[in-house]
Amino acid sequence: MLAKPLTLSAPGKAILHGEHAVVHGKAALAVALNLRTFLQIRPSNNGKVLICLPNIGTSLNWETVQLRTLLRAFSDGLDESKSPSPEQMDALKEFAGITTGLSTTESLATLAFLYLYLSISAKYGQIPSVEIVVWSELPIGAGLGSSAAYSVCLAAALLTACGAIGCPLEEEKSVVRWPEEELDLINRWAFRGEQVIHGKPSGVDNSVATWGGVLRFQSGKITSLKRVPTLRILLTNTKVSRSTKILVAGVKDKILKFPAIMNPVLASIDAISQECENVLEAMAESPSQEYYPVLEELFDINQHHLNVVGVGHSSLDNVCRVTATHGLHSKLTGAGGGGCAITLLRPDTDPLMVEAVRQDLSACGFECWETSIGVPGICLHSLSSLKAEVLHVFNSA
Numbered sequence: 001m002l003a004k005p006l007t008l009s010a011p012g013k014a015i016l017h018g019e020h021a022v023v024h025g026k027a028a029l030a031v032a033l034n035l036r037t038f039l040q041i042r043p044s045n046n047g048k049v050l051i052c053l054p055n056i057g058t059s060l061n062w063e064t065v066q067l068r069t070l071l072r073a074f075s076d077g078l079d080e081s082k083s084p085s086p087e088q089m090d091a092l093k094e095f096a097g098i099t100t101g102l103s104t105t106e107s108l109a110t111l112a113f114l115y116l117y118l119s120i121s122a123k124y125g126q127i128p129s130v131e132i133v134v135w136s137e138l139p140i141g142a143g144l145g146s147s148a149a150y151s152v153c154l155a156a157a158l159l160t161a162c163g164a165i166g167c168p169l170e171e172e173k174s175v176v177r178w179p180e181e182e183l184d185l186i187n188r189w190a191f192r193g194e195q196v197i198h199g200k201p202s203g204v205d206n207s208v209a210t211w212g213g214v215l216r217f218q219s220g221k222i223t224s225l226k227r228v229p230t231l232r233i234l235l236t237n238t239k240v241s242r243s244t245k246i247l248v249a250g251v252k253d254k255i256l257k258f259p260a261i262m263n264p265v266l267a268s269i270d271a272i273s274q275e276c277e278n279v280l281e282a283m284a285e286s287p288s289q290e291y292y293p294v295l296e297e298l299f300d301i302n303q304h305h306l307n308v309v310g311v312g313h314s315s316l317d318n319v320c321r322v323t324a325t326h327g328l329h330s331k332l333t334g335a336g337g338g339g340c341a342i343t344l345l346r347p348d349t350d351p352l353m354v355e356a357v358r359q360d361l362s363a364c365g366f367e368c369w370e371t372s373i374g375v376p377g378i379c380l381h382s383l384s385s386l387k388a389e390v391l392h393v394f395n396s397a
């Protein structure tokens with residue numbers, strides 16, 4: 001099916017409000033970041049499937065005949081409307097030789113790939129021999145949705161390789177997107193990859209990586225915010241590693257243990273997302289500085305709530321403290337427990353001040369950078385449109 005190599009990319013995300021609460025049916029507001037995961041898929045004629053993951057130093061390959069055996073055993077339950085079953089996961093673990101019960105970076109990436117490869121192959125009757133390289137600009141496991149960008153890239157590449165969706169790249173265009181119904185199919189398959197990595201994802205991250213822009217997400221309903229003000233956001237990576245799967249499971253346990261205490265906190269987070277959406281709309285309508293104190297206060301309140309639900313970390317408290325000494329307001333973003341925080345900058349924040357904050361945060365061992373938001377979701381690239389850094393990774397993989 002695949003005639004020539006394809007290169008595609010999907011963005012990471014930052015959650016303004018609603019992380020964790022969104023897993024329990026509350027609203028979240030999320031933005032696509034200009035940090036992307038890139039995937040190159042090449043047709044191969046050696047009867048193998050190869051996946052190379054330079055970010056984590058992993059390269060794996062299997063014979064398609066081996067995969068075909070597994071496919072037969074699994075083709076019944078594998079389609080985009082079903083969640084991965086424990087039996088399927090056990091069979092994949094055995095196949096991939098994953099013996100430890102612990103979810104490592106490599107084991108999760110391998111299982112998500114094998115699950116998507118086999119289920120898409122089973123559904124569309126193809127078992128393509130391909131070489132795949134996935135490389136990301138995003139920090140991995142830091143709250144910026146690398147798992148979703150990975151799953152969305154894999155779903156789009158495998159659906160294209162199996163002929164389930166078209167390949168809309170035209171010679172004269174450097175970047176193109178799929179039509180809406182194909183994006184929807186990519187998103188639904190990517191959600192299955194997120195289930196392998198997260199356990200119980202809400203679907204917000206894969207939706208942002210697919211659709212891009214600024215989204216409101218609640219119980220699977222995706223609403224693109226059409227009019228949003230330009231927000232300046234500083235991202236800080238505390239470099240404290242954590243696992244989304246473990247943090248999401250911890251919040252669930254807390255809700256089960258203290259429902260009367262935790263449910264009102266989730267309801268309050270939901271109200272914060274709603275209030276923030278109202279403010280963003282009003283700002284887009286009539287830009288004014290007067291809205292910033294409200295956005296800042298919402299960051300502060302939500303950060304306290306996230307500590308209450310048990311996903312804070314002393315490194316994140318440090319980010320909040322350091323930025324507060326410069327009059328700035330921060331909250332964790334994504335699953336928390338370490339990873340990244342976001343800090344709101346006002347449009348007129350002096351670059352010298354931003355530099356001073358960056359230096360203070362770097363002195364704590366953190367990495368910090370300003371980012372632009374609301375970028376496009378999954379797209380196909382012509383080779384000539386790729387940055388030298390990305391080309392270099394693909395050429396040397």
Ligand SMILES: Nc1ncnc2c1ncn2[C@@H]1O[C@H](COP(=O)(O)OP(=O)(O)O)[C@@H](O)[C@H]1O
Pocket residue numbers: 037053054055056104105106107108109110134135136139140141142143144145146147148150197198242243244245334335
């Ligand atoms: N570029 C990549 N290469 C390999 N694995 C990746 C990549 N991006 C994401 N992953 C997988 O996603 C997991 C991180 O997901 P998660 O804990 O949800 O953190 P986040 O989504 O915030 O980065 C990693 O452990 C790894 O299995």
Ligand SMILES: C[C@@](O)(CCOP(=O)(O)O)CC(=O)O
Pocket residue numbers: 018019020021022023142143144145146147198200201202203204205244248333334335336
């Ligand atoms: C905590 C959560 O709301 C976001 C997780 O994001 P990340 O994997 O930490 O980037 C989980 C989810 O919505 O699936």
Ligand SMILES: [Mg+2]
Pocket residue numbers: 145146147148198205244
């Ligand atoms: Mg994730």
